Amino acid sequence: MRxxxxxxxxxxxxxxxxxxxxxxxxxVAAEVGTHGVFxxxxxxxxxxxxxxxxxAAGFCMLEAGLVRAKNTTTQLTKNIALFSLAAVGYYLIxxxxxxxxxxxxxxxVFSALFPAIAVxxxxxxAADAVDDLSYASTASDYFFQLMFCAATASIVSGTVAERxxxxxxxxxxxxxxxxxxxxxxxxxxxxxxxxxxxxLDFAGSSVVHSVGGWAALAGALILGPRLGKYKxxxxxxxxxxxxxxxxxxxxxxxxxxxxxxxxxxxAMGTIGDVADVSRIFANTNAAAAxxxxxxxxxTQVLYGKADLTMVLNGALAGLVSITAEPLTPSxxxxxxxxxxxxxxxxxxxxxxDKLKIDDVIGAIPVHLIAGIWGTLAVVITNSDASLGTxxxxxxxxxxxxxxASGIVWFILAKTMxxxxxxxxxMAGLDNSELGMESYPEFTR
Amino acid sequence: xxxxxxxxxxxxLEAVREALAGLGISGMTVTEVQGYGRQQGxxxxxxxxxxxxxxxxxxxxxxxxxxxxxxxxxxxxxLAAHTNxxxxxxxxxxxxTEAVRIRTGEQGADAL
Numbered sequence: 222m223r224x225x226x227x228x229x230x231x232x233x234x235x236x237x238x239x240x241x242x243x244x245x246x247x248x249v250a251a252e253v254g255t256h257g258v259f260x261x262x263x264x265x266x267x268x269x270x271x272x273x274x275x276x277a278a279g280f281c282m283l284e285a286g287l288v289r290a291k292n293t294t295t296q297l298t299k300n301i302a303l304f305s306l307a308a309v310g311y312y313l314i315x316x317x318x319x320x321x322x323x324x325x326x327x328x329x330v331f332s333a334l335f336p337a338i339a340v341x342x343x344x345x346x347a348a349d350a351v352d353d354l355s356y357a358s359t360a361s362d363y364f365f366q367l368m369f370c371a372a373t374a375s376i377v378s379g380t381v382a383e384r385x386x387x388x389x390x391x392x393x394x395x396x397x398x399x400x401x402x403x404x405x406x407x408x409x410x411x412x413x414x415x416x417x418x419x420x421l422d423f424a425g426s427s428v429v430h431s432v433g434g435w436a437a438l439a440g441a442l443i444l445g446p447r448l449g450k451y452k453x454x455x456x457x458x459x460x461x462x463x464x465x466x467x468x469x470x471x472x473x474x475x476x477x478x479x480x481x482x483x484x485x486x487x488a489m490g491t492i493g494d495v496a497d498v499s500r501i502f503a504n505t506n507a508a509a510a511x512x513x514x515x516x517x518x519x520t521q522v523l524y525g526k527a528d529l530t531m532v533l534n535g536a537l538a539g540l541v542s543i544t545a546e547p548l549t550p551s552x553x554x555x556x557x558x559x560x561x562x563x564x565x566x567x568x569x570x571x572x573x574d575k576l577k578i579d580d581v582i583g584a585i586p587v588h589l590i591a592g593i594w595g596t597l598a599v600v601i602t603n604s605d606a607s608l609g610t611x612x613x614x615x616x617x618x619x620x621x622x623x624x625a626s627g628i629v630w631f632i633l634a635k636t637m638x639x640x641x642x643x644x645x646x647m648a649g650l651d652n653s654e655l656g657m658e659s660y661p662e663f664t665r
Numbered sequence: 666x667x668x669x670x671x672x673x674x675x676x677x678l679e680a681v682r683e684a685l686a687g688l689g690i691s692g693m694t695v696t697e698v699q700g701y702g703r704q705q706g707x708x709x710x711x712x713x714x715x716x717x718x719x720x721x722x723x724x725x726x727x728x729x730x731x732x733x734x735x736x737x738x739x740x741x742x743x744l745a746a747h748t749n750x751x752x753x754x755x756x757x758x759x760x761x762t763e764a765v766r767i768r769t770g771e772q773g774a775d776a777l
Contacts, residue, residue, distance in 0.1 A: 455714075456714035456716075457714075457716060458711035458712060458714045458716045460711050520713075523713075524710045524713065525710075526710060528710065528711070528712060528713075530711070530712055531712060531713070567713070570712050570713050571712070571713035571714065574712075574713070574714055583712070
């Protein structure tokens, strides 16, 4: 039984205790009540949201650490700019494109572009005037979902680093955050046709991570590799400038992921929901550890020395792998699912180099390929999932994102050009794009 | 007077400094440098791809000494910087025609 009241919980609880000592006290003590559910759900979104927000710092530091010093300032600039642009694109178009709330222009496929700006509940809204009393405050939901949209855009910037022009990249970010990401997300999380088909993706192994990865892959193919990366059939590594920053970035992402996956429970108002959020936190951590450890051991065995950058990518691949189903696995299974993510990194990073696809920070193995694995891995522990439907979702989202991103990158390449000149690339983007060094007092 | 240049392993700098201090050498100049000799760099692995590091980090020490102490200085550097592994470095010795102490204007061996 649920009680409906408008006074703070504790006051009602004590009043009820006076009025009907045994019965009401039990009922109130047993459940938090409608307002309590609304408040706790909103709180989950706010906490989850600011944790996911901090993932922007994680991506930024990971990328700053894995590019060469001469491109650092540009990479930092792209990261703060893309995060801010996502806030505008998602507000103007993305949020309502992603959540049609049942009113589709094309049923299950397309919400509507206009009028589409996100609108919050009024100041000091009363309980009977909120958009959905059984869910959470609209602003908390918007805030939480915006951060996922921004994370998708963050994934792209690392792959195309060290050779892309600043402004074409930012224009791509607007299209990605306002249209591409929200549209495909509406097919699953907005209640569209993938959701109706039974496709399962809890926090976005496909909807967020693979989408970022597909957009990055399309960009990397059209942009081409960095100068001198592939010479005479050999791979010429370009080691990152600052591994402490890359490691810090990975730990920040690891932390943020608790909000990413835990918040995606979307509810914290019952014992069951809180227990589930707790399971998700523990499983998310287990998967990251599994991914890092597999990469650590494998690089030692394969190359004779452990490779820190692969271990960092391994932890992130473990996190991406568990994101499609962080709830149902046991801790042991979560560790294994994440461990396979680490395995994927160690084998697909060199594979991409063989194909001459230059991915500066390894976002394609981590987000795209581990994202596909994570989406498939749902069937291992969740009996509601079917392998065929998971593959269907992966293919639909992948084909749409890859083609749509490819078209945008192609148009940008043909109109304003997306790549700096060879001279500018050799001098470094900090010099050519910004005229500002990241470490001006360091000698080289 | 002799001008002694030692290219040594960075990890051996402190041992060389101690050995030279034991000889009463009153000054030296140290520079972090990169380079290669017969070793021709070495190969490393980054993200699964092997690559050549052509220039290895070394430390260059430079000292101006009297001709009489030069053999002892060379011997001290040789012993202190020695690991018997490839990459231990080299010592070069030049004739030094003049030295000036800027503060006092002393010249020649007095300025050392």
